[in-house]
Amino acid sequence: MKDSLAFEIVVVGAGPAGLAAACTASERARSVAIVDDNPAPGGQIWRGEARTPWIERARSSPVQLLTETQVVASPGEPALLAARGDRPVEIRYEKLILATGARERFLPFPGWTRPNVLGAGGLQALVKGGMPIAGKRVIVAGSGPLLLAVAAYLRRQGAKIAMVAEQASRGAVLKFARTVARSPSKLMQTLGLMRDLAGVPYRTGCWPVEAAQGEVKFRRGGRTWSEPCDYLACGFGLVPNTELAALLGCTSQDGFVAVDSRQQTTQPGVYCAGEPTGIGGAGLAIVEGRIAGYSATGRPDEARRLFAERDRGNRFRIKLQEAFRLRPELAALARPETIVCRCEDVSFGRIAEHRGWQAIKMQTRCGMGPCQARICGPAVDFLLGIPADSVRPPIFPVPAGLLAEDL
């Protein structure tokens, strides 16, 4: 027998967007729940860290926090099926706000699956969870401002950061720096990171080409050389988590969930906020979450007052996207024998024989393992221009018994 819960507003995701949406909605709604698969609220940026105002506000509000609860399917609207441990929970809603965030993008290159190569945010999460990093020599590589945040965090925990390698060109990064300089809060944040990283080389136009035990080969301006390190922390930007929205029938545009000015998706009563609608950082996620919270509780005037702030956030998001666009050379790093799908051990050579995502899945099992194409899907899209566009329930692996009643 599954548990059954019902709320007026259900928010999926307890990151900045979801917390802001739930707190805002709770000012008016009869009942609000926020569902997240982590043990504590905070999402990617605040996970396991000191309490933040939004976490404190959620805890002192009537919002019910359902942590360690992962939404895996929608057995028929308006309800979600979630897994709590190995127990199924049905969560019914009148209005739904999706704030499912984003994950890191990994690009395959020889050696990227070695144990000393981790996601940049992934290594940060492991260290926040207690992994000792003091004294370890770490190189942080890939693309985007997250590299600096991760490098600064790891250095504060005692890691020796040998280099930060950014694939974007120096010109693109300098242009972005001028955008940052126009926002006092972002400028302060950046100056803080620069202070934390004083003395650490920040190499633009530089990317990893091969990882081996104890060293990684880099390329920059036609030169290739090896750098010794204990860990390579590597991430090429973020990919939105749009699977649940797709399952609910929400339309996507350019890989992101399409929303109107009220953050409503193409499905009536279903709203979306934060990184699934565009990768723009925590500030924009919070504004979008608040707009979604106001809209879902019938307060269009309050929502409208935040439109100008969201417009500013969106202008910054576009500059971010332009500055850290991935260079085509990165698509040429994988060799035929390089593994692209880690779950099912599928090499690039085998995947490249096929023309469409369905054929790739059917013929090679790429995307059919536990990650359900969350890692290999964006990689195949980047390498071959073939989007992983099929989503089926359950969107995360769950024990078969949990599904027996519902799918």
Ligand SMILES: Cc1cc2nc3c(=O)[nH]c(=O)nc-3n(C[C@H](O)[C@H](O)[C@H](O)COP(=O)(O)OP(=O)(O)OC[C@H]3O[C@@H](n4cnc5c(N)ncnc54)[C@H](O)[C@@H]3O)c2cc1C
């Ligand atoms: C690995 C990683 C590390 C990052 N580190 C930093 C950093 O140090 N500094 C920084 O400025 N920015 C960082 N960012 C970027 C930052 O997370 C975002 O800018 C911002 O937090 C986005 O907020 P959000 O609410 O949209 O999403 P998130 O903060 O990603 O929150 C989404 C939440 O939804 C949960 N979720 C998703 N799907 C489900 C489901 N089906 N069922 C239940 N729960 C679900 C996720 O587990 C997560 O807790 C990081 C991003 C990533 C991916």
